[in-house]
Amino acid sequence: MVLLCAACVCASPRGQALGLYARGSYADAAPLFAEALRDSLVRNGTNHIDSARLMHEAGANLYCLGRYADAEELLKAALAAKEAVLGPDDPELARTLNNLAVIHDARGNAVVAETLYSRALAIKEKALGRDDPSLAHELNNLAVLHRGQGRLDDAARYFVRALELREKELGAAHPQVAQSLCNLAALHRARGDAANAAPLLDRALAIRRNAFGSNHIEVANSLMDIALLRALEGDHASARTTIASALDIRLRCLGTNHPESAETATALADADLALSNWPAALGEAADALAMFDAAVGLTGGEAYSDAVRASQQRATEICLAAIARGARADAAAAAFAVMEQSRARRFLDQLAAASAARSAGLSRADAGREEQLHRRIQAVLERKHTELARTEAVQDRAALVSCELELTSLLGELRALEDEFARTYPRYADLRRPVIASMHDVRASVLASNELMVAYWQGSDTLYACVIGAATQRFHAVPVDMRQLKARIVRYIDVLENERPEPVFSAAAYALHEAIVAPFVSSGEVASAAPLWIVPHGMLSAVAFEALLCSTNGGGFAGADYLFNHAPIAYVPSATVLRMIRRDEAAGRSNASARVPALLFGDPAYTAAQCGGGGARAEGIEPLPGTRAEVEAVAGLLCGVDAGAYTFLGTNASESVVKRLSGTGELAAARVVHFAAHTFAPGEREGITEPCIVLSLCGDAGEDGFLNMSEVLTLKLDADLVTLSSCASGWVRAEDRMDGISGLARAFFHAGTPRLLVSLWGTDDDASAAFMRSFYAALMRGGGRADALGSARRAMLASAFNHPGLWAAFVMTGEWR
Numbered sequence: 001m002v003l004l005c006a007a008c009v010c011a012s013p014r015g016q017a018l019g020l021y022a023r024g025s026y027a028d029a030a031p032l033f034a035e036a037l038r039d040s041l042v043r044n045g046t047n048h049i050d051s052a053r054l055m056h057e058a059g060a061n062l063y064c065l066g067r068y069a070d071a072e073e074l075l076k077a078a079l080a081a082k083e084a085v086l087g088p089d090d091p092e093l094a095r096t097l098n099n100l101a102v103i104h105d106a107r108g109n110a111v112v113a114e115t116l117y118s119r120a121l122a123i124k125e126k127a128l129g130r131d132d133p134s135l136a137h138e139l140n141n142l143a144v145l146h147r148g149q150g151r152l153d154d155a156a157r158y159f160v161r162a163l164e165l166r167e168k169e170l171g172a173a174h175p176q177v178a179q180s181l182c183n184l185a186a187l188h189r190a191r192g193d194a195a196n197a198a199p200l201l202d203r204a205l206a207i208r209r210n211a212f213g214s215n216h217i218e219v220a221n222s223l224m225d226i227a228l229l230r231a232l233e234g235d236h237a238s239a240r241t242t243i244a245s246a247l248d249i250r251l252r253c254l255g256t257n258h259p260e261s262a263e264t265a266t267a268l269a270d271a272d273l274a275l276s277n278w279p280a281a282l283g284e285a286a287d288a289l290a291m292f293d294a295a296v297g298l299t300g301g302e303a304y305s306d307a308v309r310a311s312q313q314r315a316t317e318i319c320l321a322a323i324a325r326g327a328r329a330d331a332a333a334a335a336f337a338v339m340e341q342s343r344a345r346r347f348l349d350q351l352a353a354a355s356a357a358r359s360a361g362l363s364r365a366d367a368g369r370e371e372q373l374h375r376r377i378q379a380v381l382e383r384k385h386t387e388l389a390r391t392e393a394v395q396d397r398a399a400l401v402s403c404e405l406e407l408t409s410l411l412g413e414l415r416a417l418e419d420e421f422a423r424t425y426p427r428y429a430d431l432r433r434p435v436i437a438s439m440h441d442v443r444a445s446v447l448a449s450n451e452l453m454v455a456y457w458q459g460s461d462t463l464y465a466c467v468i469g470a471a472t473q474r475f476h477a478v479p480v481d482m483r484q485l486k487a488r489i490v491r492y493i494d495v496l497e498n499e500r501p502e503p504v505f506s507a508a509a510y511a512l513h514e515a516i517v518a519p520f521v522s523s524g525e526v527a528s529a530a531p532l533w534i535v536p537h538g539m540l541s542a543v544a545f546e547a548l549l550c551s552t553n554g555g556g557f558a559g560a561d562y563l564f565n566h567a568p569i570a571y572v573p574s575a576t577v578l579r580m581i582r583r584d585e586a587a588g589r590s591n592a593s594a595r596v597p598a599l600l601f602g603d604p605a606y607t608a609a610q611c612g613g614g615g616a617r618a619e620g621i622e623p624l625p626g627t628r629a630e631v632e633a634v635a636g637l638l639c640g641v642d643a644g645a646y647t648f649l650g651t652n653a654s655e656s657v658v659k660r661l662s663g664t665g666e667l668a669a670a671r672v673v674h675f676a677a678h679t680f681a682p683g684e685r686e687g688i689t690e691p692c693i694v695l696s697l698c699g700d701a702g703e704d705g706f707l708n709m710s711e712v713l714t715l716k717l718d719a720d721l722v723t724l725s726s727c728a729s730g731w732v733r734a735e736d737r738m739d740g741i742s743g744l745a746r747a748f749f750h751a752g753t754p755r756l757l758v759s760l761w762g763t764d765d766d767a768s769a770a771f772m773r774s775f776y777a778a779l780m781r782g783g784g785r786a787d788a789l790g791s792a793r794r795a796m797l798a799s800a801f802n803h804p805g806l807w808a809a810f811v812m813t814g815e816w817r
Contacts, residue, residue, distance in 0.1 A: 012036070013032040013033075013035045013036040013039075014032070014033070014036040014054065014057070016029075016032050017029040017030075017032035017033045017036060017057070017061070018057065020032065021057075021060075021061055021064075023216075024216055024217040024218075024253045025253075026061050026064045026065045026254070027065060027255070029061050030058075030061055030062065030065060033054065033057055033058035033061050034058060036054050036058075037051070037054040037055060037058050040054050046077070046081055047081050047084045047085055048081070048085065049081075049082070049085050049086070051081060052078050052081035052082045052085060053078070055074045055075070055077050055078035055081065056074075056075060056078040056082075056095065056096050056099070058074055059071045059072070059073075059074030059075040059078060059099065060075075060099055062074065063075075063099065063102070063103065065258070066257075066258050066259050066260075066295055068103055068106065068107075071099075071103060072100065072103050073400055073403075075096055075099050075100050075103070076100065076400065077400060078096050079093065079096045079097065079100065082096060089123055089126060089127065090123070090127070091123060091124050091127045091128060091134075093120070093123055094120035094121075094123050094124050094137075094138060095120075097116045097117070097119055097120035097123075098116070098117065098120050098137060098138060098141055100116050101113040101114075101115075101116035101117045101120070101141060101145075102141070104116065105144075105145060105148075110145060110148070110149060113145055114142070114145055117138060117141050117142045117145060118142065120138045120141075121135065121138035121139065121142065124138060131165070132165075133165045133166060133168065133169030133170065135162075135165060136161075136162040136163075136165040136166045136176065136180065137162075137176075139158045139159075139161050139162035139165070140158070140159065140162040140179065140180060140183055142158050143155040143156075143157075143158035143159040143162065143183060143187075144183060146158065147183075147186065147187055147190060152187060152190060152191060155187055156184075156187055159180065159183055159184045159187055160184070162180050162183075163177070163180040163181065163184060166180050173207055173210065173211075174207070174211075175207060175208060175211045175212070175218065177204075177207060178203075178204040178205075178207040178208050178211075178218070178222070179204075181200045181201070181203055181204040181207075182200070182201060182204045182221070182222060182225050184200055185197040185198075185200035185201045185204070185225065185229070186225065188200070189228065189229055189232060192232075194229055194232060194233050197229055198229060201222065201225050201226050201229060202226075204222050204225075205219070205222040205223070205226065208221075208222050215249055215252065215253075216249070216253070217249065217250065217253045217254070219249060220245075220246040220247075220249035220250045220253070220264075221246075223242050223243070223245050223246035223249070224242075224243065224246045224264065224267070226242050227239040227240075227242040227243045227246065227267065227271075230242065231270075231271065231274070236271050236274040236275050237275060239271050240268065240271035240272060240275065243264065243267050243268045243271055244268060246264055247261070247264040247265060247268055250264050256290075256291050256294060257291065257294030257295050258291075258295055259292070259295045259311065261291050261295075262288050262291035262292045262295055262311065262312070262315070263288075263311055265284055265285075265287050265288035265291055265315075266284075266285060266288040266311070266314055266315040266318065268284045269281045269282075269283075269284035269285035269288060269315065269318045269319075269322075270314070270318060272284060273318055273321060273322060276325075278322040278325045278326060278327035279322070279327050281318055281319075281321075281322045281327070282318075282319055282322040282323065282327040282328065284318075285315045285316075285318040285319045285322065286315075286319060286338070288312075288315040289312060289315050289316065289319070289338070289341055289342060292311065292312040292315065293341075312342055313342065315342075316338055316339070316341075316342040316457065317457075317459045317460060317462075319335075319338040320335055320338060320339070320457060320459065320462075320464050320477065321459070321462070321477075323335045323338070323475065324462075324464070324475070324477035331475045332439060332466055332473045332474050332475040333438065333439040333440065333473065335464065335466055335475040336438070336439040336442075336455060336466040336468070336473075336475070336575075337436065337438060337439070339455055339457050339464075339466065339537075340436045340437055340438075340455075340574055340575060340576055341436050343455075343457075343535070343537065343573065343574040343576075361425060362421065362425060366421065366424075369417065370417060370421075373410065373413060373414055373417060374414075374714065375714070376410055377407070377410050377411070377414065378710065378711075378713075378714050380403055380406050380407050380410065381407070381710055382710070382711075383399070383403055384400065384403040384407070387399055387400055387403070435576075436576050437574075437575045437576040437578075437579045439466070439468060439473055441579065442468055442575045442579070443468060443469075443470065443473065445579075446575060446578055446579045446582060447468065447469065447470070447533075449470040450470070450528065450529065450530045451469065451470075451529065451530065451531060451533060452467070452468070452469040452521070452525060452526075452528075452529035452531075452532050452533065452567075453466075453467070453468045453469070453533035453535060453575065454466075454467055454517075454520055454521060454532070454533065454534060454535065455467075455468070455535035455574075455575065456516075456534075456535060456536055456537045456538075456540050457537045457538075458482075458537050458538030458539060458540065460482065461479060461480065461481075461482060462477050462478065462479055462480060463477075463478045463480045463485070463516065463519075464476065464477050464478075465478075465520045467520055467521055467525075468575075469525070469529070472525075476519065476520050478519045478520075480515070485515055485516075485539065486539055488508070488511055488512050488515055489512065489539050489540075489542065489543060491508045491512075492508045492509060492512045492543065493542060493543075493761070494508075495508045495509075495805070496544065496547065496761070496804055496805040496808055496809070497761045497762075497805060498805070499803045499805045499806070502556060502557055505557075505803075505804060506549060506552060506560065509547055509548050509549040509560075509804070510548075510549040510551070510552055512543070512548055513548040513549055513550060513563065516540060516543070516548075517545070517548060517550075517563065523550065523566070526550075526563070526566045526567050527566050527567065528567075529567040529568075530567060530568055531567060531568035531569055531570045531786050531816050532545075532563075532567040532568070532569050532570075533570055533571075533572060533578070533816075534569060534570070534571050534572075535571075535572055535573070535574060535575065536571065542760065544760055544808040544809065544811060545563055545564075545569050546562065546563060546564040546569050546793065546808050546811065547562055547563070547564070547804040547808035548562070548563045549561050549562065549563070550562075550563055550566060556802075557797060557802040557803055557804065558797045558798065558802050560804075562793075562804075564789075564790055564793060565790075568784070568786035568787060568789070568790055568816060569786065569811075569812075570786050570812050570813075570814075570815075570816035571811060571812065571813045571814075572813065572814060573746075573813075577749075577814075578814075578815070581749075581754045581755075581814060581815050582815065584754070585754060585815070595669050595671075596646065596666065596669045596670045596671065597638045597639045597640075597646065597670075597671055597672065598634070598635065598638040598639055598646055598670055598671060598672035598673070598674060599646055599648070599661065599666070599667060599670040599672075599673050599674070600631045600634060600635050600646060600647045600648065600672075600673075600674040600676070601631070601647075601648045601649075601653040601657075601658070601674065601675050601676065601677065601695065602624070602627040602628055602630060602631035602647070602648075602649055602653060602674075602675075602676035602677065603623075603624055603625060603627045603628035603631065603649045603650055603653065603676070604624070604650070604651075604653040604654070604677050604678075604694065604695045604696040604697070604705075605650050605651045605653075605696040605697060605698050605699065606621040606622070606623050606624075606678075606694070606696075606697055607621075607623055610623060610650060610651075610698075611651065611697070611698035611699065621678060621694060621697070622678075624676065624677065624678065624765065625765075626765025626766060626768070626769055627676035627677065627725070627765065627768075627769075628649055629769055630676050630725065630765075630768060630769035630772050630773075631647055631649060631674065631676050632647065632649075633769065633772070633773050634674060634772055634773065634776050635647045637773070637776045637777055637780055638672060638776060638780070646670075650696065651696045651698060651699035651700070652696070653677065653695050653696050654695050654696040654699065654700040654703065654705070655695050655696075655700055655703035655704070655705060655706075655707050655711075656700050656701075656702065656703050658695070658707060658715070659703075659711075659715075662714075662715045662716045662717075663716075665716065667715060667716060667717060667719075668716045668717060668718040668719075668752070669718070670718075670719055671719060671720045671721070672719060672720060672721050672722075672723070673717065673719045673721075673722045673723070673753075674722075674723045674725065675693055675722075675723065675724050675725065675726060676725045676726065676768075677693050677694055677695060677726050678693070678694040678726055679691065679692065679693050679694065679724065679726045679744060680692050680694060680706070688706065688708075690708040690709040690710060691708065691709045691744040691747075692706040692707055692708040692709065692744070693706075693707045693712075693724070693726065693744070694706055694707075695707055709744055709746075709747040710747075712744065712747035712748055712750075712751055713747050713750050713751060714751075715751040715752075716751070716752065717748065717751040717752035717753050718752050718753075719752070719753045720753070720754070720755070721753065721755055721756070721757060721785065722748045722753045722755075722756045722757070723756070723757040723758075723772070724744065724745070724748075724756065724757070724758045724759065725757075725759065725768055725772055725810075726759060745758055745813055749814065753814070754814050754815040755785060755812060755813065755814035755815045755816070756812070756813045756814055757775070757785075757789075757810060757811075757812055757813075758810070758811060758813060759809045759810055759811075760808075760809045760810075760811060761805075761809050762809075763805070763806050763809050764801070764806060766801075767796070767801040767806040767807070770795075770796065770799065770801055771792055771796055771801070771806070771807055771810060774791065774792035774795040774796065775788050775789060775791075775792035775810070776788075778791035778792055778795075784816060784817045785812055785815075785816055785817070786812055786816040786817075789810070789811075789812055792807070792810075793807050793808075
């Protein structure tokens with residue numbers, strides 16, 4: 001629970017804002033808080049207690065509006081200002097520490113949240129003593145965190161102490177007592193003790209109604225607590241009635257574009273699902289999906305929008321479960337529409353923005369205006385990321401606040417420009433807001449007659465799939481033990497990455513095929529598909545389908561019955577993405593300017609020795625000498641006698657070279673762009689906050705050597721193919737599985753390529769080089785990219801590199817032809 005500083009409600013903007021906040025009118029309060037903060041910054045500067053308090057209050061209000069990224073930056077700035085003005089041990093710091101902890105807890109970062117809560121509690125205990133009633137807030141928040149971690153005994157101790165302090169100081173009818181009662185009741189509920197929870201919740205509801213009236217957000221919170229308890233007791237009818245009342249209040253207080261409104265609508269659908277009221281559950285869950293879509297725009301930043309999208313997954317599953325139970329006669333089309341609405345939305349929105357800019361027919365002047373604005377935004381984001389990459393001790397909070405204010409202004413300019421373009425260019429508005437592909441669209445205008453698509457969705461206890469082809473459209477719902485499925489996937493990946501013996505591989509690959517392919521498509525359907533499109537979701541995003549075994553026939557690795565031998569396989573994050581890619585190619589806008597055979601980057605300089613004795617900017621990154629031979633061999637195949645003009649090795653495989661080639665248009669003129677370098681995921685090394693390609697770490701003044709996702713988004717590409725021949729460049733981390741594509745691959749699609757060849761895990765350098773030589777040689781002979789991949793795999797099977805772990809890692813994402 002976010003707590004504001006106590007202040008007089010008066011006629012000033014700040015006073016009015018605090019009054020609106022107290023009534024739950026967060027949207028009305030936001031501009032007043034912003035006005036007051038701007039005035040204070042001009043009048044007092046950043047390191048002034050009035051500015052610090054206003055940053056705290058404005059941040060708390062933005063959190064309540066669901067604008068989590070903006071809230072976090074203001075609260076961090078408020079904390080730094082308070083520490084500068086008041087010192088590190090002043091009790092006022094506790095409020096801001098608590099609010100920052102709430103945000104980290106919402107992001108799933110429980111360790112940081114507990115550290116912040118504990119520091120807040122220690123500050124107040126030291127300054128005020130252990131019996132001060134204001135400690136109840138910190139105790140309560142720590143208890144909520146411990147309850148979420150399953151540390152119920154620790155939670156109970158804190159909850160009881162908080163309740164005793166509040167009742168003693170504030171009286172039995174104070175709203176803060178109601179909060180303690182609700183949290184203690186939730187602890188009883190977690191222990192299955194409904195009898196002790198119910199009277200606490202009833203008392204809390206009465207307190208809140210008496211204090212706030214019947215239409216306050218805190219009353220809605222109490223109603224939801226009561227509904228959860230009734231559902232636990234099996235009284236789903238009563239739970240549904242109570243949830244409906246809570247939803248009515250939240251919609252009036254928060255609107256339809258707030259995550260809590262969407263989550264409440266999802267809870268209502270869940271109640272109807274439990275009551276076997278399939279049509280109602282479907283309608284309510286569909287409403288929730290629309291609310292989640294609206295809420296994502298408010299959150300700010302992928303770390304926060306991902307949390308909203310994660311909640312959206314439950315609404316999607318409710319829709320699919322209701323459809324599977326007969327809620328819609330057109331089950332396949334309805335289920336596919338729901339999947340597409342929730343699938344790869346972060347990626348789809350980015351792709352749509354890039355497509356609109358390329359395809360809407362903007363004048364040169366207007367295209368330049370948009371590009372310049374995006375560059376200004378990117379420059380501010382890079383300043384912000386650079387500052388955030390520093391340790392907390394040396395971060396410049398004033399600079400971060402400046403970045404946030406500048407970003408707010410620039411994003412406002414961008415929205416205004418997009419509105420202007422939507423009025424001036426009719427196609428821009430349509431392209432900017434992607435229309436989700438329907439099953440009819442996919443069959444009629446996206447897939448060719450011999451293409452077959454399997455679109456998966458991983459539920460909590462069911463694996464769903466829509467199968468779409470010229471002769472079929474159907475929906476499957478197969479009950480699955482998800483723990484067992486996860487174990488099979490983990491086992492399969494392990495035998496590939498670690499090159500386990502053939503009998504071990506065979507058992508794992510066949511078992512997984514029988515779990516995720518055989519229940520949905522027949523062997524005859526697979527054999528006639530060219531290609532078999534896989535639209536993955538959840539854990540399936542990490543699976544290399546190529547190496548699954550359709551049977552246990554055959555001998556050894558070379559003779560095994562691999563799925564790729566039955567059909568070419570290609571991956572796409574969603575059918576809507578595939579439609580966008582093919583629409584751009586049909587319009588002649590993809591690859592229109594390509595004239596150079598290829599540009600290739602490899603063997604970047606990572607060590608002092610590679611840097612000619614000079615120091616590298618990062619230590620401990622293993623050199624990749626094998627990639628030099630790979631790049632030179634591929635360049636010889638693609639570029640012939642001029643290969644040297646198109647290869648960039650050692651210190652020349654640098655960020656500045658890539659950006660220079662992008663700026664001059666040479667990068668956009670390349671049919672193939674090939675990177676053979678390390679890739680890092682966020683957190684893999686200190687200061688790495690985004691997926692990145694590690695290029696030369698020396699001889700590149702002004703760049704850090706890490707070409708990150710945000711920088712890739714600004715590149716100008718028109719390549720027919722981008723290859724990321726690097727360790728795990730295509731590995732889909734858990735946080736990216738709602739998109740079904742790695743963050744780095746997503747950025748390259750946005751930059752302007754219709755297809756990528758990526759690696760799901762790291763392989764032997766010699767094996768990677770052999771695979772790439774075989775793939776590009778097959779590509780030069782003609783035929784599709786998927787056919788070239790199949791040819792390369794068969795060449796590997798006939799060589800010393802025949803273990804599937806050495807060739808199955810390389811997969812094609814995007815257009816296969």
